[in-house]
Amino acid sequence: MNTKENKVNYQPLLIFGGVIGIFFAFWVYLIASKNPFIKIFDTAIYNSIKNNNPVERQLTFYWTQLGNTLTITAFTVILVLFLVYQHNYVHAVFASLTMIAANACNSIIKNIIQRQRPRMDKAVHADGFSFPSGHSVGSMTLALVLIALIVVLVKKKPLKYWLIAVCVFFTLSIGFTRMYLHVHWPSDVLGGWCEGLAFSCLASWIFFRVLDKKQEKEKKE
Template sequence: MIILYHISQILQEGKSFLINNKNNGQHRVLLGFGLAFLVIFAVWVGLVASQSSFIAGYDRAIYGAIRNSNQAEYRLASLWTQVGDTIVITTISIALVLILAIFKKYGYAIFTSLVMICANGCNSIIKHVVKRQRPRIAASLNATGFSFPSGHSVGSMSLAIVLITLICLLVKQKPAKTILIALCVCFTLSIGFTRMYLHVHWPSDVTGGWLEGLTFGLLGAWILLWSEERKAAKERLWQ
């Protein structure tokens, strides 16, 4: 949550350039964050693929702290986790792209499309390369396919970063902006938690999914902010 807060602050600083024509180089900070998370994610993939003892201990420790014996909580988690399903995330993403295109925000629409397509496409590739098996799960949950990384976590985190970026660039009222960003953060964290709570993913699957979503989201936001700054600089030259 702290990381996402700092990212929103960086994006807000980037927006100030577009308004005040002051080159503060915030897109380079986003690039630094994106590359850092890319390295962390690559290391995480290597640890999971090699069945590291660190990952095994990590999963045991978090699973040991999560109890899902409460039936009401279990049913609630089973319902909420469906919001992070690939079909739902894809539908929301397509609707968002169409809305942005209707309002002629073509750069933002392309940004949204690229982040969501690349993040989920990479996730599918990694799943079939690592081929990690899921934990024992209840048949009623109907969770199929390989376990790592968690597709729900990748999709929800990627969408959250996209939405946070758009909120920082498009929403003017600070209270509304703060509330919307907080909702985005709670959304991705809660979806990831349900995957662990329901035991349909190992905790390291969820962490890997968040790392992957952060990586693609930040690199996409960097490209968007960089292109917006270049566009603004060119417009100043013609004034």
């Protein structure tokens, strides 16, 4: 898998990641200060999601397990080991450090904000504080890490686009399950997505820049 043919215009990632990071910081402030807008935002979306169908609830419960900490961690470890096996060491460092940084930041923010979860059904159990949604952070960060890797490692465009679509669907669907099961407020999920997006974009910018410098150095040699 040769990355030389997949030239990437990565510069916009720095700006986009910075903008999302600023928005996320503002969102954290709104949550921490218990701004009335957050209650309006959450109530409007929360009340519009109907989860009365027991079959749908069960299927959603199974699907949301794909975004839990254990599953995301296991997949990340397998991914990193595969990249190391393929001698893609820069890629492996990028994937591992991005996932570690995003989830560590999420844990810190959770324990600082200490937001309580919505009132949950007895059939659904979730530990810890509510904001930001760990499932949303983990799935978004993993999805964008995979997209960055797909962009540089997959040559065939149809396959590349299909894989990217699967990644996008994965993180959006995981976030939706958290709201559908009423284990997170919508603002928790949006915050998690923004956090994961900001970390991934900034990390991807560094990743693509390192690859670019590496390729320039190889050309000179």
